[in-house]
Amino acid sequence: MLGVPAGTWLGRTDIALAANSGVYNAGIAAGAALGGLVLHLADVRATFLAGGLLAVAACAVLLGGRSLPIGADRANAPASPAGRQRAARTTRPPDRTEHHSTPRGRSAAQ
Numbered sequence: 713m714l715g716v717p718a719g720t721w722l723g724r725t726d727i728a729l730a731a732n733s734g735v736y737n738a739g740i741a742a743g744a745a746l747g748g749l750v751l752h753l754a755d756v757r758a759t760f761l762a763g764g765l766l767a768v769a770a771c772a773v774l775l776g777g778r779s780l781p782i783g784a785d786r787a788n789a790p791a792s793p794a795g796r797q798r799a800a801r802t803t804r805p806p807d808r809t810e811h812h813s814t815p816r817g818r819s820a821a822q
Contacts, residue, residue: 750762 750759
């Protein structure tokens, strides 16, 4: 992203929050600009119609995105090599050895 090496932004919540805030404010500015353009070209009724159509389109995008299939091999895969190495270290098969507090030589069933 933007010429930054992969994995540089891993775990950086401050950058994620700043990006989220920037996109939110850009959306407000774009909505105000679109509303002003529609109001200039048409009347007040058209502004409400355009807002309603945009809301319906946003809902369609959200619902359509949920129905897209996700590849099983890519669904939970970490994006960076460092994340893959970390996932390989932390995802081990469960320990199958049984730990019982029975005296030596006896099984738990006795």
